[in-house]
Amino acid sequence: MPLKKSSAFSATRLAADTFLVKETDDIYSENPHIYVKLVPLVNTILLIDTGCGGKSNEDVEITSLREFLETYEVEVNDGKALNSGGFMKYVVVTTHCHYDHILAIEQFQGSLILASSHSPSFLSKANIAEHSLCNSLGIKTPSYDPTLVPHNFSIHSPDHDKTLLDVQILHTPGHTPDEIALYDTTNNLLYVGDTLYEDAPIIFPKEGSIVVWLASMDFLISFVQSIPNGQVLLNAGHCTVNKPALDMLQSAKGFIVDVVEGKEKVVKRTMKRGEGTVEYRQMGGRFSLICPEKLVLDARKSL
Ligand SMILES: [Zn+2]
Structure with missing residues (x-):
């Protein structure tokens, strides 16, 4: 058996279909949480946030969140990768635009990316470098084009029949104007x-x-x-x-x-x-x- 690669991420199970992926030793000391809900019936994997880009204090082999999700064998998922082979389509939701939640988002370009419509100007191309805090850290701001959704929006699968995933987006501004909460009604x-x-x-x-x-x-x-x-x-x-x-x-x-x-x-x-x-x-x-x-x-x- 080949030796398992080392990774900037770890995964634990929170519910039958839900996992916490954590960046365990990132260079920003943020240790952000990335939540993953698998909905294989509609071929969809829901990601809540993307973490801070896999830059680890340790010399690890897997630094790409997407590579982790698609190749890393997770013991608590019967030894399978969470999205083995990348067959399920991603829906990515950002709880807000701070860098430690969006730095891996370019890996999901082409996927449906959802964010709050509470304050479109806060997320505008002109403001995102400042508001993501990338400016003050002197790091490159990821480029992404979120679909802005209203309070009480029900998330659906990205395919044409748009099956509901039983997860709802709630506008909860305060930390930032674009901060949201999500409620998973199944769990x-x-x-x-x-x-x-x-x-x-x-x-x-x-x-x-x-x-x-x-x-x-x-x-x-x-x-x-x-x-x-x-x-x-x-x-x-x-x-x-x-x-x-x-x-x-x-x-x-x-x-x-x-x-x-x-x-x-x-x-x-x-x-x-x-x-x-x-x-x-x-x-x-x-x-x-x-x-x-x-x-x-x-x-x-x-x-
Ligand atoms: Zn924040």
């Missing part, structure tokens, strides 16, 4: 991108808004409360996997409200992209926040 899984996660700072760029984020959190909380059995699990763009959604949402919101109300103290001040940036850390360390101070002050004013 009761909620994907929230970078809106929230635990054990690492929730980060807002200067284009974000805590006021808008709080409104999106209220929407997500009532969305989860409206699910008949309520047993929704939450998956984030970093760190958090398969955690009870309602508790995650309410707890993260509670922390940010404490920050806005002045109940948490600034633990660190830095400059980031020309903005005075503050950091807060909850006692016990479950939630923390890094954002331009202006966003906290704006939210305090609007309370």
